[in-house]
Amino acid sequence: MRIDVVTIFPEYLAALDLSLVGKARTSGLLDLQVHDLRTWATDRHRTVDDTPAGGGAGMVMRPDVWGAALDEVIQGPGTVLVVPTPSGPTFTQETAHAWAEADQLVFACGRYEGIDARVAEHYRAAGVQVREVSIGDYVLNGGEVAALVMTEAVVRLLPGVIGNPASLVEESHGEAGLLEYPVFTRPVTWRELDVPDVLMSGHHGKIARWRRDQALARTAARRPDLVAALEPTALDKDDRAT
Ligand code: SAM
Numbered sequence: 001m002r003i004d005v006v007t008i009f010p011e012y013l014a015a016l017d018l019s020l021v022g023k024a025r026t027s028g029l030l031d032l033q034v035h036d037l038r039t040w041a042t043d044r045h046r047t048v049d050d051t052p053a054g055g056g057a058g059m060v061m062r063p064d065v066w067g068a069a070l071d072e073v074i075q076g077p078g079t080v081l082v083v084p085t086p087s088g089p090t091f092t093q094e095t096a097h098a099w100a101e102a103d104q105l106v107f108a109c110g111r112y113e114g115i116d117a118r119v120a121e122h123y124r125a126a127g128v129q130v131r132e133v134s135i136g137d138y139v140l141n142g143g144e145v146a147a148l149v150m151t152e153a154v155v156r157l158l159p160g161v162i163g164n165p166a167s168l169v170e171e172s173h174g175e176a177g178l179l180e181y182p183v184f185t186r187p188v189t190w191r192e193l194d195v196p197d198v199l200m201s202g203h204h205g206k207i208a209r210w211r212r213d214q215a216l217a218r219t220a221a222r223r224p225d226l227v228a229a230l231e232p233t234a235l236d237k238d239d240r241a242t
Pocket of ligand 1: 084109114138
């Protein structure tokens, strides 16, 4: 997969050299490039913004600069152009799975009051898959952190990125529709708190049942909306609300 991030703060994306995303880049599983938007500015001050049409506070990012950048960076019909914005629908694990199938993701990181709305409109009309998405109901200073969040969520789903693909199966927000059960490791007793006996029993069937019950209880307590959204077929005969 190829990922391109266009930003006025390329240094913000330095974290993409680290950990699993960094390894995916060095192993060739991921071709990730970060571009400085100012490269495409045409005046000697390398200006990327201007005052809002209609007046008001702040500055808006210019469509001509973004257009020049995106014309060069977008590779073809398999590209998803992601425009992070607090006014979009929320990015979810389902979105991450869908984008993991794309040939290319391009993140257009806004700053100030955001990017002139004609940019998304233009590329959508040109047949590009444009996704204006939020990472949550709060406002950040720019799209860079959102691009980091979404890149990590997508890249860890690419085949070969996570050493043991089984790690992806029982996760929160996965197919089961439940949050993950609590996890423990050694020491068995820590500050007078014990690892639950069943996890030390070696009885795989009982451990699986306990984990399922814990996942159900945790989801009911923390995210009742997820329980309400479960299909009846998602519950097995031994499931019980605790
Ligand atoms: N005035 C805009 C509004 O109220 O919708 C907020 C602009 S914000 C200060 C600047 C940029 O940060 C946005 O263009 C977007 O790229 C990014 N951003 C801020 N919050 C975000 C969020 N929750 N999800 C995704 N991107 C966000």
